[in-house]
C-alpha cells in the first residue's frame with residue numbers, strides 16, 4: 001500500500017504500541033499516525049521513539065484519523081465510545097482490537113453506524129510476526145477490508161473470519177496464545193536452570209527451539225503436527241520420557257480446557273458489555 005491513510009490509536013498500551021511499532025518499521029509515515037492516551041508516560045515514550053503525534057484528547061485523535069483504532073481494554077470501551085460519539089464517523093473506518101466487545105455494541109456506543117472491522121492481533125506484531133484474525137461487518141467495502149488487511153499485514157499475517165463469534169476463538173488461539181507459550185518456555189527455562197544449565201543458554205536454546213518448531217510446521221504443511229512430533233520421538237528415548245509425563249498428566253486436555261476457558265471469557269466479555 002503506497003497511499004497511506006491517517007490512522008489514530010485510541011488507547012496506547014501494549015497492543016497499540018506493538019501495532020504502531022510494526023507499522024512504523026514497515027514504512028507507514030509517522031506524520032500519518034496519532035496516538036491518544038490519558039497518561040503522558042506511554043505517549044512520551046512513543047513520541048521519543050518514533051516522533052509521532054500524540055494527544056490526551058481522544059476526540060482530537062478520532063477527528064485526525066481516517067482510520068480509528070480502538071485499543072483500550074474492553075471494560076473502558078463504553079466510556080470511550082460515549083466520548084467519541086460526538087465525532088462524525090461517517091467517512092471513517094473504525095477498527096476495534098478489543099477482546100469480546102461486539103461491533104454492534106461499538107455502533108451503539110458511538111450512536112452512529114460507522115464501518116467497523118474487528119481485529120484480533122497479538123503482541124508479536126511488535127516485530128512484524130503478528131497473527132491477526134479480522135472480521136468485517138456487512139457495511140464494510142472491499143476497500144475497507146483491504147485497508148484493514150494492509151495494516152495488520154504490515155505487522156504480520158492475517159486471516160479473515162466470516163462469523164463474528166469466531167473472533168473469540170481467534171482471541172484464544174492467537175491473541176492470547178503467546179502468553180501460553182511464554183508460560184511453557186518459562187517452565188522449561190526454570191527446570192533447565194535447576195538441572196544445572198546457565199540461564200542464558202537455556203533461554204537461547206528454548207526460544208530458538210520453539211521458533212524453529214513453529215517454522216518447521218509452517219514450512220512442511222504436508223506433515224501433520226502429529227507426524228512432526230513422532231519424528232522427534234524415538235521409541236524409548238528422551239522425548240518419549242517427556243511425552244509420557246505430559247500424557248499421564250493430561251497435558252492435551254489441559255491445553256484444550258485452557259483454550260475453551262479463553263473462548264468462554266471472550267463470549268462473557270461480549271455479553272456483559
Ligand SMILES: NC(=O)C1=CN([C@@H]2O[C@H](COP(=O)(O)OP(=O)(O)OC[C@H]3O[C@@H](n4cnc5c(N)ncnc54)[C@H](O)[C@@H]3O)[C@@H](O)[C@H]2O)C=CC1
Nearest residue numbers: 011012013014015037071072073074097098099121123175
Ligand atoms: N495485549 C495483547 O496481547 C492483546 C490485547 N488486545 C486488546 O487490546 C486492547 C488493549 O489491550 P492492552 O494494550 O493489552 O492494554 P493496556 O492496558 O496495555 O493498554 C490500554 C491503554 O488504554 C489506555 N486508556 C485507559 N483509559 C483510556 C481512555 N479513556 N481513553 C484512552 N485511552 C485509555 C490506558 O492508559 C492504556 O495505555 C484490549 O481491548 C485487548 O483486549 C488484543 C489482542 C492482544
Ligand SMILES: O=C(O)[C@@H]1CCC=N1
Nearest residue numbers: 098099171175176177
Ligand atoms: O487477555 C486479553 O484479554 C487480551 C486479549 C488477547 C490478549 N490479551
